[in-house]
Amino acid sequence: MQSSLRLRLLVWMLLPLLAVASINLLLVKRSARAAADEAYDRILLAAALSIADNITIQDDAVKVDIPYSALEMFQSQFPDHVYYRISHADGRLITGYDDLPISHRLADDKLGNHDTRFYEARYKGEIVRMISYAKPLYEPSGQGPVVIQIGETLRAREEMAREILSESVRNQILLVLAAVALAVVGGMRGLRPLMRLAEQVKARRADELEPFNTTEVQYELRPFIAALNQHMARLKGVFEVQRRFIADAAHQLRTPLAVVHTQAEHALRQTDINSMREEIECLLTSTRQTVHLGNQLLTLSRAQPDAASKFNTDMSLANVARDATRELAPLARKRNIELSFECSAEAETVIIRGNRTLLHELVVNLLNNALRYTQAGGEVTVDARIEGNQFVLEVQDNGPGIPPSERELVFDRFYRVLGTDVEGCGLGLAIVREIIKRHEGEIALQDATKQKQGLRVITRFPLLEN
Amino acid sequence: MRILLVEDNRLLANSLAKVLSAAQFSVDVMHDGQDADHVLLTQDYALVILDLSLPRMDGLEVLRRLRSRGNKVSVLILTARNNVGDRVLGLDLGADDYLTKPFELTELEARIRALIRRASGHADNRITCGDLVYQAQKQQFELAGETLLLTPREHALLEVLLLNSGRTLGKEALCEKIVAMNEEVNPEAIEIYVHRLRKKLQGSNVQIVTLRGLGYSLEVQNAK
Numbered sequence: 119m120q121s122s123l124r125l126r127l128l129v130w131m132l133l134p135l136l137a138v139a140s141i142n143l144l145l146v147k148r149s150a151r152a153a154a155d156e157a158y159d160r161i162l163l164a165a166a167l168s169i170a171d172n173i174t175i176q177d178d179a180v181k182v183d184i185p186y187s188a189l190e191m192f193q194s195q196f197p198d199h200v201y202y203r204i205s206h207a208d209g210r211l212i213t214g215y216d217d218l219p220i221s222h223r224l225a226d227d228k229l230g231n232h233d234t235r236f237y238e239a240r241y242k243g244e245i246v247r248m249i250s251y252a253k254p255l256y257e258p259s260g261q262g263p264v265v266i267q268i269g270e271t272l273r274a275r276e277e278m279a280r281e282i283l284s285e286s287v288r289n290q291i292l293l294v295l296a297a298v299a300l301a302v303v304g305g306m307r308g309l310r311p312l313m314r315l316a317e318q319v320k321a322r323r324a325d326e327l328e329p330f331n332t333t334e335v336q337y338e339l340r341p342f343i344a345a346l347n348q349h350m351a352r353l354k355g356v357f358e359v360q361r362r363f364i365a366d367a368a369h370q371l372r373t374p375l376a377v378v379h380t381q382a383e384h385a386l387r388q389t390d391i392n393s394m395r396e397e398i399e400c401l402l403t404s405t406r407q408t409v410h411l412g413n414q415l416l417t418l419s420r421a422q423p424d425a426a427s428k429f430n431t432d433m434s435l436a437n438v439a440r441d442a443t444r445e446l447a448p449l450a451r452k453r454n455i456e457l458s459f460e461c462s463a464e465a466e467t468v469i470i471r472g473n474r475t476l477l478h479e480l481v482v483n484l485l486n487n488a489l490r491y492t493q494a495g496g497e498v499t500v501d502a503r504i505e506g507n508q509f510v511l512e513v514q515d516n517g518p519g520i521p522p523s524e525r526e527l528v529f530d531r532f533y534r535v536l537g538t539d540v541e542g543c544g545l546g547l548a549i550v551r552e553i554i555k556r557h558e559g560e561i562a563l564q565d566a567t568k569q570k571q572g573l574r575v576i577t578r579f580p581l582l583e584n
Numbered sequence: 585m586r587i588l589l590v591e592d593n594r595l596l597a598n599s600l601a602k603v604l605s606a607a608q609f610s611v612d613v614m615h616d617g618q619d620a621d622h623v624l625l626t627q628d629y630a631l632v633i634l635d636l637s638l639p640r641m642d643g644l645e646v647l648r649r650l651r652s653r654g655n656k657v658s659v660l661i662l663t664a665r666n667n668v669g670d671r672v673l674g675l676d677l678g679a680d681d682y683l684t685k686p687f688e689l690t691e692l693e694a695r696i697r698a699l700i701r702r703a704s705g706h707a708d709n710r711i712t713c714g715d716l717v718y719q720a721q722k723q724q725f726e727l728a729g730e731t732l733l734l735t736p737r738e739h740a741l742l743e744v745l746l747l748n749s750g751r752t753l754g755k756e757a758l759c760e761k762i763v764a765m766n767e768e769v770n771p772e773a774i775e776i777y778v779h780r781l782r783k784k785l786q787g788s789n790v791q792i793v794t795l796r797g798l799g800y801s802l803e804v805q806n807a808k
Contacts, residue, residue: 440754444798448751451803458795
């Protein structure tokens with residue numbers, strides 16, 4: 119039922135239809151019997167009147183002559199029994215079946231002249247439909263009216279009611295079947311715009327992401343089309359970011375590879391083993407840089423909005439930062455820079471939700487910058503603390519700093535501050551910003567506060583609400 | 585010492601084979617997983633260097649089949665796939681170490697030496713850091729040729745620092761590793777032992793460096 123719209127439509131049309139049809143049948147069943155009664159009661163009345171016409175007074179005695187025509191009326195293909203009883207108003211029998219019952223109600227309720235009453239009573243083990251008719255006698259003897267009672271068993275009536283009912287059942291079945299057929303056809307026609315839309319979507323090329331026209335489709339389909347269009351717009355954005363990224367990456371990889379290529383050629387031309395060795399040392403440095411660039415590009419691609427990276431790990435950011443700082447301790451020692459890590463007790467226990475690998479990479483990139491740009495004998499400190507509902511991670515150095523005019527530019531991909539001889543690929547802070555963005559954090563560059571010179575990088579992350 | 589190198593990139597395989605031969609290893613090179621699987625059925629090696637992305641049979645499958653035969657040869661996985669899932673899967677399947685391409689040759693050589701040393705059961709194992717030498721067999725430290733007298737806890741702490749030399753270890757990590765060596769020590773006491781060890785290491789080119797907020801690391805001081 120969930121799987122087919124057509125079936126759903128059909129079922130939801132058929133159920134109420136069947137309910138209405140059965141209520142209708144119940145009503146018909148009742149009215150069929152009433153209709154049969156009405157028809158046959160007329161015969162009873164006619165018979166009673168015909169008998170009444172033949173009542174005469176002879177010698178002060180009431181004489182009843184049952185006419186043949188009165189009895190003939192009852193003849194039908196059904197073997198119904200007909201009983202009659204003619205009596206005085208006080209109940210004395212004139213002719214007929216003496217034990218034919220008079221209804222209780224009728225006994226109290228005196229039958230006036232020309233009054234007619236219909237009722238049902240049990241006689242000889244069967245239900246009989248009865249009529250009582252009071253025939254006045256205009257007679258000096260002053261005798262009251264004569265009561266004519268005729269009873270008839272119910273077979274013919276029941277048969278007639280049954281016929282009416284079965285006719286009605288037949289008609290309704292036909293009606294329901296017709297409704298089903300119409301619903302099937304109508305459902306198919308009604309769903310045709312949906313099918314047409316499916317064909318259109320199917321026929322599209324993979325890169326064809328132009329929105330569908332919402333005005334061309336039926337009103338009910340518009341939200342669906344709008345959602346589809348929104349999705350395609352997002353896809354388009356993602357594709358565009360990816361395309362630009364690949365172009366950038368390929369372009370940026372070409373440069374160090376060109377350097378490697380030139381250095382290798384140059385090394386080959388050396389005839390002196392020592393100068394060749396020197397060239398190959400340079401070559402090795404270049405390849406290391408290329409490897410670094412490759413790794414950075416990979417990290418950046420993982421931090422892209424479209425990347426499959428998951429951001430749902432709960433972790434202590436303090437621990438992640440400390441581990442990353444430890445990882446860079448050898449570089450600090452090698453460059454004779456004092457590296458230290460500070461963390462408030464509060465920051466120690468706080469949990470952040472995000473991607474551990476990327477957050478680790480973020481700290482590594484910040485420290486890498488700080489350690490590489492700070493002169494030997496310098497200081498780099500990492501500080502983790504809580505401010506309001508934010509986790510603040512700060513990296514401070516006493517290196518040359520970044521002039522305020524360049525502080526926005528350094529986040530651009532492949533941007534390098536001029537006048538530095540530090541090797542780098544210009545992706546570090548772009549990666550950092552991307553990772554911050556993916557964690558709904560903030561980043562700011564400021565002048566160092568602990569020393570006379572240097573850079574202070576402040577990153578802020580929202581705390582996980584408990 | 586025989587090494588099997590399974591690497592489908594022929595350029596990389598050839599240069600690695602040259603380097604390893606120069607280091608006195610005898611190297612067999614296979615370029616696809618099925619060949620490697622075949623040769624591992626019959627030949628004994630001291631070490632297998634295994635790439636993961638291989639034609640005809642994936643490296644992880646080669647490893648799985650190798651281990652399912654009960655072969656305990658050391659396996660070093662070498663791959664460009666730098667994702668944690670693959671790494672965990674590889675180590676779960678019984679790889680002994682994992683190195684991501686591109687790598688430094690010195691790193692590869694160090695890993696190979698460590699694996700072979702581990703496989704040979706630390707037989708003639710000496711670990712050195714500057715003037716400091718640890719004789720694993722005798723469980724003894726020597727500083728510039730002189731035996732260093734240490735209490736069991738100092739010994740355990742120095743051993744942990746030496747085995748992780750160049751790495752910075754926090755107090756908690758140090759305690760954990762020391763407990764694993766059946767010595768007990770609490771984080772507060774670490775400072776005291778570090779202080780004592782520093783005294784005993786005085787005058788040598790080895791020193792325990794403190795990095796504020798990060799922990800300790802054992803370093804060789806370069807002559808300046």
